[in-house]
Every structure is written in structure tokens, then in C-alpha cells.
Amino acid sequence: MNKTFVWGHRGAGFIGTQNSLSSFRRAIEMGVDGVKSETQLSKDNEIFLTFNQKLKINGEDIPIYELESNEIKEFKLDNGEPIMTLPELFKETLNSGIRYNFDVRAPEVGIRVCQIAREFDLTDRIELAKTSIDSFSLPEIFDKIRRNDKKVALINSVFLKYTNIEIKHLEIENMNKLNVQGINVHYNLASPELFKTVKDLGFKFYIWGVLFNRSIRKYLTMRYKGQYVDAMMSNFPHRLVNLRNEIQNN
Amino acid sequence: MSLICSNCGKIVETVPLKCGHSISLNGETNQWECDMGNCGVVTFDKFLCENCCINSSMFKIFQDFQKLSVDNPEFREELDELDATIVQTKLNNPEFAYWVEFGGGKFNVGKGETDGATVKVDCSQEVMSEILAGRTTAFSEFLQGNLSLQGNLQYAVVYFDLLNLATEIKNDVGVILNE
Numbered sequence: 001m002n003k004t005f006v007w008g009h010r011g012a013g014f015i016g017t018q019n020s021l022s023s024f025r026r027a028i029e030m031g032v033d034g035v036k037s038e039t040q041l042s043k044d045n046e047i048f049l050t051f052n053q054k055l056k057i058n059g060e061d062i063p064i065y066e067l068e069s070n071e072i073k074e075f076k077l078d079n080g081e082p083i084m085t086l087p088e089l090f091k092e093t094l095n096s097g098i099r100y101n102f103d104v105r106a107p108e109v110g111i112r113v114c115q116i117a118r119e120f121d122l123t124d125r126i127e128l129a130k131t132s133i134d135s136f137s138l139p140e141i142f143d144k145i146r147r148n149d150k151k152v153a154l155i156n157s158v159f160l161k162y163t164n165i166e167i168k169h170l171e172i173e174n175m176n177k178l179n180v181q182g183i184n185v186h187y188n189l190a191s192p193e194l195f196k197t198v199k200d201l202g203f204k205f206y207i208w209g210v211l212f213n214r215s216i217r218k219y220l221t222m223r224y225k226g227q228y229v230d231a232m233m234s235n236f237p238h239r240l241v242n243l244r245n246e247i248q249n250n
Numbered sequence: 251m252s253l254i255c256s257n258c259g260k261i262v263e264t265v266p267l268k269c270g271h272s273i274s275l276n277g278e279t280n281q282w283e284c285d286m287g288n289c290g291v292v293t294f295d296k297f298l299c300e301n302c303c304i305n306s307s308m309f310k311i312f313q314d315f316q317k318l319s320v321d322n323p324e325f326r327e328e329l330d331e332l333d334a335t336i337v338q339t340k341l342n343n344p345e346f347a348y349w350v351e352f353g354g355g356k357f358n359v360g361k362g363e364t365d366g367a368t369v370k371v372d373c374s375q376e377v378m379s380e381i382l383a384g385r386t387t388a389f390s391e392f393l394q395g396n397l398s399l400q401g402n403l404q405y406a407v408v409y410f411d412l413l414n415l416a417t418e419i420k421n422d423v424g425v426i427l428n429e
Binding site for chain 1: 324327328331332333385386387389390393394404407408411412414415418419
């Protein structure tokens, strides 16, 4: 039987400063199977790992794509560390064997992530995800990326605007056309029925946003045809790892 | 005789149906009273207009969560692991402000505005009522432009997840008590 794959959101999530090197290291110490982060492209074509699309410099909000790497590097996170680049993350965590899942909000960002992953021979260990806060259709974000890279794993995060997920929201035809492997839903919208539907359609089922023990337990025990949920993402990844090992080892 | 809302001072043009059907004279206090549903049985000098009654009911939900943080080990345990955070909420139509301080084992609520909020939430009374009733989510309302958030969004996410958790636990406890 499969075990649910554990993603540490922005590293160790709420433990310490998110998206910092120390947070990614801590997540690996916690025993996560992979880390998830957001990606932004700088003016000089470097990938930075941050949720923020703009940085406040001298009181002014400036889009990251208008900034050079050296300007972004001057910006400090809450713990004093600089915003990490993707090559820095790969260099630091390559030997841990973890996988990587990156939210991308534009095709060119995904294409650049793939290029860097190829340089590190990590294509097989990365996944690119459409974000759940953007209303883009799958082709708008994934078409160019898929044409550029036939192998990279793609994940469809369902738009958060929906309060009930219907089959039409999943873009099944586009998922098949673009060879998108999985569907990622917020835990509030994850139900046994949706899990069944997604598995019957042949896709992986991911759940994000689980934080409290109650919801973590609920989804770690959810099974269909002897299979657990494929992956879960949390800002408390240590809980997810510990409960997964406790529940799914029996 | 005009009925005046004891909270906002507005003249109440139409009394809620339930109240209209249940006006009675309290023999002990010699005061007129009526049943205002979620706001309980109130004397006319403490009468609330419908909007103030909804706000009062909503605030009571948060007061129940505060009680839950003391009485329920599961909720308390979750609060222990969260960083201390203050969320300031401002409802409009009608205006009503309250704050919630959670984390470090606590869940406290108060009316009005407070300093040092990590997150500020603005929405209508109707939107917040729907979120608390579980008929919509804060995310969905945010993405539709019906709810605005200022400050650290991560803490806003935790806050609304925490409200969901408190509601679930409260419903469970209710079931246990009813049994």
C-alpha cells in the first residue's frame, strides 16, 4: 500500500522563517519527503523562492521581475537570511534525496525552473504546480512549459474561489492533453467523493493546507481501493510526518 | 410607542416576527419582554434592532470559542503551538468591530478596535455570517473581492482554519452533550 507523501510548505512552514535556508534544512530534519515553495523570476533570469511578487525597497513596492539578482539579495527575511535562489536550494539539499514542488504563475518562470533543474540533473525530482489563487486555465500556464519539457511533472491546483468542486473545475480534458499528473485541493474542499473521482480518472490526489491534528488524521486515514491520499502539504510538516508514520505503518 | 435599539439607538420600524408573536409581561420584573431568537428573551429597554442582534449573535460565537479554549483540551493544545496573533475584524453594513487574540494557549475576544493587530479583516456582516455558518470560505470571498485582508496573510489563513476547527469541535461537543 502507498504511503502519503509529505510536502513541507515553504520548508518547515510555521516553524521559523518560511522559505529560508534554515527552514528547508529543518524540514529535511523533520523527515519530509519533499518541499514546496513559490517561484519568482528576476530581471536577470534568476529564480527566487518567495511568495511575494513585489519587494518593498525604499518604501516603494517593486515587482521582482523588474529587479536584478543583486538588488533582491539585499532584501532580508525576518531571520536575517537573504531570499534564496533556486540553485542555492538545489545545492544545499541535493544530497537529501527530497523532491521539490514549485508554484508557478507564468510559463516563462516554469521554463526557467526546468532549465535549472536540468543543470542539476533533477528533472525527475521536481513538480510544477499551477497556483490555487490564480484563475488561469491549465493551457495558459502549462502549454508552453509542456512543449518545452515533455517529462516534468505538472500538478493542477484547483482555484480557491470555488466553495464546492465540480468536475468541470478540474479541466480533465486539458489535464489529459497536457499530461498533468495530479490534482491539488485545499483541505476544506477535499471529500471522499472527490478523492474517488480523481483516482478513478487516473490522477494523483493531493491535499494542501492541513494544519491541525484533527484534519491531518482525517485525511491520512482516508482510503479508496486500498490507497491513501497521494500527498499532503502542511505548514506543520512535523505533525504530518509523525502522524503519517503512526497511522499508515499499521 | 417607538422601540429604540439599545445598542445603536436607531428606531426599530419592524420587530422580528418571533418577537411580534411572543410579547409578554414578566410578572416578576413587571417589564414587557419578547423572544428575539438567537439574542434570547429581552426586555424592551434592552431591545436590539435586527442588525445589532446579528452582530451580537456573531460575537457570541466568538465568546463560545473563548470558553472552548478553556474547557476543551484539543482546542487548547492546538492554541498552545500557535504564535500569539491578533486579528482585528471590521464589519460594515452595519459597522461592528471586534478583535481576536489567539495563540500561546489563548483565545480571547473583545469588542471594538485594538492596537497591534497582525491581520486586519474587512467585510460585510452578511459575508462574515456566511463564513461562520460554513456556507462559504474566507478564501473564496477574498478571491471574489468580498473580503479584504491586510497584514500577514499566513496568519489570516491560520485564523480562519482555527475558526473552522473551533466550529467542528463545538459541534462535536454539542453532539456529546445532547447524547
